[in-house]
Amino acid sequence: MTEITEVKRALTDRALEVAEHLLPRGVLEGREWCAGSIQGEPGRSLKACVKGAKAGTWCDFAEGGDGGDLLDLWCAVKGIDLPAALDEARGWLGLEKPRFEKRERTYRRPEKPRCTAPQSAVLEYLTRERGLSVEAVRAFRIGEQGRTIVLPSLLPDGTLAFVKYLGIDRDAAGKKAIRAEAGCEPVLFGWQAATNRNVRECTITEGEIDAMSAFDYGLPCPLSVPFGGGKGAKQQWIEAEFERLARFEVIYLALDMDAEGDAAAEEIAGRLGRHRCRRVRLPHKDFNECLRAGVTREDIHAALDAAKPLDPDGLCRPSDFTDAVVGLFWPKPGTRPGYALPWGKLAGKVWFRPGELTLWTGATGAGKSQVLGHALIDAADQGARICIASLEMAPAQLLRRAAKQAGNTDRPTEPYIREIVGWLDERFWLFGHVGKAGTARLIEVFEYARARYGCDVFVVDSLMRLGLGTDDYTGQEKAVFELVNWAVDKGVHVHLVAHARKQDRTNGSAGSVPDAEDVKGTSEIASNAANVIGVWRNRKLEGELQQARDMAERGAAGADALVRELADKPPVVLNVAKQRNGDFEGKCGLWFDPASYQYRSVHDPAGGREYVRLDRGAQ
Numbered sequence: 097m098t099e100i101t102e103v104k105r106a107l108t109d110r111a112l113e114v115a116e117h118l119l120p121r122g123v124l125e126g127r128e129w130c131a132g133s134i135q136g137e138p139g140r141s142l143k144a145c146v147k148g149a150k151a152g153t154w155c156d157f158a159e160g161g162d163g164g165d166l167l168d169l170w171c172a173v174k175g176i177d178l179p180a181a182l183d184e185a186r187g188w189l190g191l192e193k194p195r196f197e198k199r200e201r202t203y204r205r206p207e208k209p210r211c212t213a214p215q216s217a218v219l220e221y222l223t224r225e226r227g228l229s230v231e232a233v234r235a236f237r238i239g240e241q242g243r244t245i246v247l248p249s250l251l252p253d254g255t256l257a258f259v260k261y262l263g264i265d266r267d268a269a270g271k272k273a274i275r276a277e278a279g280c281e282p283v284l285f286g287w288q289a290a291t292n293r294n295v296r297e298c299t300i301t302e303g304e305i306d307a308m309s310a311f312d313y314g315l316p317c318p319l320s321v322p323f324g325g326g327k328g329a330k331q332q333w334i335e336a337e338f339e340r341l342a343r344f345e346v347i348y349l350a351l352d353m354d355a356e357g358d359a360a361a362e363e364i365a366g367r368l369g370r371h372r373c374r375r376v377r378l379p380h381k382d383f384n385e386c387l388r389a390g391v392t393r394e395d396i397h398a399a400l401d402a403a404k405p406l407d408p409d410g411l412c413r414p415s416d417f418t419d420a421v422v423g424l425f426w427p428k429p430g431t432r433p434g435y436a437l438p439w440g441k442l443a444g445k446v447w448f449r450p451g452e453l454t455l456w457t458g459a460t461g462a463g464k465s466q467v468l469g470h471a472l473i474d475a476a477d478q479g480a481r482i483c484i485a486s487l488e489m490a491p492a493q494l495l496r497r498a499a500k501q502a503g504n505t506d507r508p509t510e511p512y513i514r515e516i517v518g519w520l521d522e523r524f525w526l527f528g529h530v531g532k533a534g535t536a537r538l539i540e541v542f543e544y545a546r547a548r549y550g551c552d553v554f555v556v557d558s559l560m561r562l563g564l565g566t567d568d569y570t571g572q573e574k575a576v577f578e579l580v581n582w583a584v585d586k587g588v589h590v591h592l593v594a595h596a597r598k599q600d601r602t603n604g605s606a607g608s609v610p611d612a613e614d615v616k617g618t619s620e621i622a623s624n625a626a627n628v629i630g631v632w633r634n635r636k637l638e639g640e641l642q643q644a645r646d647m648a649e650r651g652a653a654g655a656d657a658l659v660r661e662l663a664d665k666p667p668v669v670l671n672v673a674k675q676r677n678g679d680f681e682g683k684c685g686l687w688f689d690p691a692s693y694q695y696r697s698v699h700d701p702a703g704g705r706e707y708v709r710l711d712r713g714a715q
């Protein structure tokens with residue numbers, strides 16, 4: 097990820113090269129690169145420190161002390177603004193964005209709203225009742241439509257991306273009418289008032305009127321989230337704003353002083369980077385309440401100065417976790433500890449919790465990727481956003497299998513495929529790199545998918561494709577450790593597929609079901625995983641069933657009964673060999689449906705679940 101703090105660090109690490117690149121006619125004198133001015137002629141009045149503790153700073157002593165960091169120098173020398181300098185610097189440093197195998201979502205741009213500049217009821221309401229200045233109303237380009245406030249979200253280039261309409265009167269239930277244009281890109285409100293593109297700090301509020309109040313308090317670049325506080329989909333705007341926010345070194349999170357505001361701040365900081373986010377504590381619920389209560393500018397600026405980073409302190413007290421412990425014993429209705437498996441027999445017994453890694457193991461061809469694939473479709477149906485690094489299978493093949501499983505069908509029709517892929521498109525991100533990829537690159541891509549798209553489930557298929565030798569035990573341990581660490585740090589779930597040591601294709605005894613000890617490679621792989629699931633395919637039973645079917649086809653006596661008897665035995669066994677934070681460990685028989693590639697926990701050839709529906713006519 098290449099937000100400003102990272103670009104700055106990378107530039108500082110290569111300060112001498114940057115100075116040479118920007119001011120090629122300069123000379124090195126001790127720790128300083130000296131030039132005549134930002135025009136680059138030879139001289140000694142502009143000095144850029146390129147070594148030691150002050151590396152990355154510069155000053156033009158002839159120009160009244162202009163100076164700053166290397167990004168300021170980039171802007172000054174090239175005569176461009178900060179976003180443009182960041183783009184150039186990223187290119188120069190080779191910090192490219194990861195690419196995903198999926199189309200970017202397209203949004204409708206709203207019609208220009210029919211309204212006038214506020215002049216009567218709306219102006220009166222905003223200035224008298226809400227205490228805002230006329231300058232704020234103008235700067236945010238607010239419109240008036242009778243007794244409705246028109247709140248446009250204009251992007252920095254002037255494009256109208258989103259419009260909200262807010263009535264100023266309350267209905268009988270005391271509520272104000274509010275509506276937004278449907279199908280538009282959810283973006284932040286307030287870029288239209290942020291005219292200085294070189295500002296490196298911004299303030300995020302939980303409402304348009306709060307952003308305008310923050311403007312009146314003189315706060316840097318006030319913006320409002322579009323859908324209020326809370327987590328998850330409420331903060332979906334991050335996807336659209338991720339790159340525009342990359343220029344801010346400090347992001348003040350001044351969301352409401354309540355649980356929803358805290359939850360939003362937590363989600364935003366986790367995705368935009370805790371190091372640059374600070375939670376602001378206000379003396380009232382929000383900026384507008386502060387404004388109306390007469391809180392002074394000085395007090396508000398002091399609140400920003402006192403804002404703390406949201407990074408968790410290393411040292412905690414048990415009471416910090418009281419609510420979390422209560423939640424583990426007595427989950428609130430409608431909440432779950434993680435994502436569940438699709439099979440009724442395991443309902444409530446196995447959870448894929450945030451901050452954990454699950455290891456899937458089994459012999460080659462046992463169906464590890466396929467069982468996991470079914471579990472992922474079900475998790476997506478439960479609300480997961482999943483990023484898959486399928487290093488063994490090309491994206492189209494993976495999607496073919498997913499389409500069968502999601503549709504519970506052998507050969508979906510073309511319209512149905514399009515419907516299913518549309519469904520998958522909302523829930524899956526594919527890192528389409530078949531072949532070996534290092535753990536560092538993988539985590540970099542995952543990091544981006546987590547931050548930008550809010551993915552909370554990640555898949556590595558498989559460990560063998562991380563470029564590690566089968567006998568490189570230290571490398572394997574390190575790779576798994578890094579993935580576990582990352583899962584804990586980000587509060588996400590990672591599924592890792594790893595081959596089992598025994599490649600037993602014929603033995604049908606129960607002893608063949610893979611266990612934690614059977615993982616190929618170092619024992620540390622399974623020790624570091626929170627959960628270990630073994631997948632076993634009973635090839636002996638498959639052979640016997642096939643034989644019985646052949647006999648039945650030839651009309652052999654008793655063959656039909658034998659087919660029924662054998663078909664009732666599960667041909668696949670899932671072994672939950674370890675579940676660190678759960679009470680269940682044990683085996684569960686599954687029946688594989690070769691048509692849909694789905695697995696079932698009861699023998700029911702007509703069962704299974706259609707995750708994506710299409711009206712029958714089209715199917």
Ligand SMILES: Nc1ncnc2c1ncn2[C@@H]1O[C@H](COP(=O)(O)OP(=O)(O)OP(=O)(O)O)[C@@H](O)[C@H]1O
Binds near residue numbers: 460462465668
């Ligand atoms: N129980 C089963 N019955 C019939 N075919 C199966 C079964 N399980 C898997 N297969 C088939 O075996 C092939 C391999 O499946 P899958 O890729 O899921 O296995 P895997 O355990 O991940 O293997 P590998 O470790 O080699 O990648 C696929 O074509 C799949 O459809």
